[in-house]
Amino acid sequence: MAAPRAFLRLIPPKWNGGKRGFRDLSGVVTPEGNRRKRRTLLQFLSDHFCDMEFLRENVLQKQMQKVSLENRxxxxxxxxxxxxxxxxxxxxxxxxxxxxxxxxxxxxxxxxxxxxxxxxxxxxxxxxxxxxxxxxxxxxxxxxxxxxxxxxxxxxxxxxxxxxxxxxxxxxxxxxxxxxxxxxxxxxxxxxxxxxxxxxxxxxxxxxxxxxxxxxxxxxxxxxxxxxxxxxxxxxTQEGPEEQPQDPASPIHAKPAARDLGDPCGVS
CATH class of the missing domain: 3.80.10.10 (Ribonuclease Inhibitor)
Structure with a gap:
């Protein structure tokens, strides 16, 4: 299933002013999309899809829907x-x-x-x-x-x-x-x-x-x-084991007469 665009990055509890607890999370919980950095195609797909298999199934489903619509x-x-x-x-x-x-x-x-x-x-x-x-x-x-x-x-x-x-x-x-x-x-x-x-x-x-x-x-x-x-x-007729070379003078090696198959059906 589709994953959210941003993930919450949880950090372990740390000591803060002598008391056990979480620090200010304003600088920790930051949407990944707000960071200005170049993203690769794989990173983009990872943010939108859980895995590549889901992406593949999604693309195939879209293609089949298009084919079904065109064949109405x-x-x-x-x-x-x-x-x-x-x-x-x-x-x-x-x-x-x-x-x-x-x-x-x-x-x-x-x-x-x-x-x-x-x-x-x-x-x-x-x-x-x-x-x-x-x-x-x-x-x-x-x-x-x-x-x-x-x-x-x-x-x-x-x-x-x-x-x-x-x-x-x-x-x-x-x-x-x-x-x-x-x-x-x-x-x-x-x-x-x-x-x-x-x-x-x-x-x-x-x-x-x-x-x-x-x-x-x-x-x-x-x-x-x-x-x-x-x-x-x-x-x-050409399938099967390779034939052994024959003597050209042998009657078996003689070229058979061509058959007249007639003209195939065609459209002008």
């Missing part, structure tokens, strides 16, 4: 302008980008401000969203799941996207064709198993997931789970 539902905008406008405003206020059908990409500036012309696209559905690096969490998906025409969704490097978030993406199964989860630190194999509902998915990026213990094996399982989807991730 845009119900007022949705009621007035529709769910596509509400989802677009939510992403743009997080610093992401949106693309309406037959329109150019719309991006917010460095201060997360964007043009009010977005409100004119009430009759145009959102077909692509780039939320790379945005602080979107489980509750913030309430603004994206109603987008029934959404085809491409990028959640790359989103720090708060976890397995619980992936368990809600089944609501986009009818339209979603491309999904990127690259670099999300809180996604594991359990969350990827929830993607079996996305039967229309054509391209899935699961590269660089630190929460996945066996990325090569996981990619194989995801490919079997989504046979019509191109899964981008770890090159599992």
């Amino acid at each position: 539902s845009f119900t007022i905008i949705q009621d007035k302008y529709g769910r596509d406008i509400a989802g677009a405003c939510f992403i743009l206020q997080h610093g992401g980008s949106v693309k309406f059908r037959d329109r150019e990409w719309i991006r917010s500036d460095e201060y997360r401000r964007f043009s009010a012309e977005v409100l004119k696209f009430q009759a145009v559905p959102v077909e692509a969203i780039d939320a790379s690096g945005c602080a979107i969490n489980y509750h913030g998906l309430d603004n994206l799941l109603p987008l029934k025409k959404l085809q491409c969704l990028s959640l790359q490097r989103c720090p708060h996207v976890d397995d619980w978030c992936l368990s809600r993406l089944y609501l986009l199964a009818d339209s979603l064709q491309e999904l990127s989860l690259a670099g999300c630190p809180q996604i594991s194999e359990r969350g990827l198993a929830c993607l079996h509902h996305l039967s229309n998915l054509r391209r899935l990026d699961i590269s660089d997931l630190p929460g996945v213990e066996y990325p090569g094996l996981t990619q194989i399982l995801v490919e079997e789970m989504l046979p019509n989807c191109e899964v981008v991730g770890t090159d599992w």
Whole structure:
């Protein structure tokens, strides 16, 4: 808990005029803040917090409150302008980008401000969203799941996207064709198993997931789970023990023929 700014410095009793008692405490009980001397950062923190652990918890709590506030539902905008406008405003206020059908990409500036012309696209559905690096969490998906025409969704490097978030993406199964989860630190194999509902998915990026213990094996399982989807991730063919050098003339060392994987799903 927070400590007071000033501490009372008690001194042991001393003899005063032949009588046992305390001296005049006017010069002893002095607030530390009244002393004019340079204070270090550690001294300042020690005067305001009992320990550094409390400071750390306080900072984390403030950050989580900010994330929770930023992921509130845009119900007022949705009621007035529709769910596509509400989802677009939510992403743009997080610093992401949106693309309406037959329109150019719309991006917010460095201060997360964007043009009010977005409100004119009430009759145009959102077909692509780039939320790379945005602080979107489980509750913030309430603004994206109603987008029934959404085809491409990028959640790359989103720090708060976890397995619980992936368990809600089944609501986009009818339209979603491309999904990127690259670099999300809180996604594991359990969350990827929830993607079996996305039967229309054509391209899935699961590269660089630190929460996945066996990325090569996981990619194989995801490919079997989504046979019509191109899964981008770890090159599992290069995992395992190092191969011994082979004779160039040996047929085993011959270069295999390249496979035609076709063009990946993309957004112009």
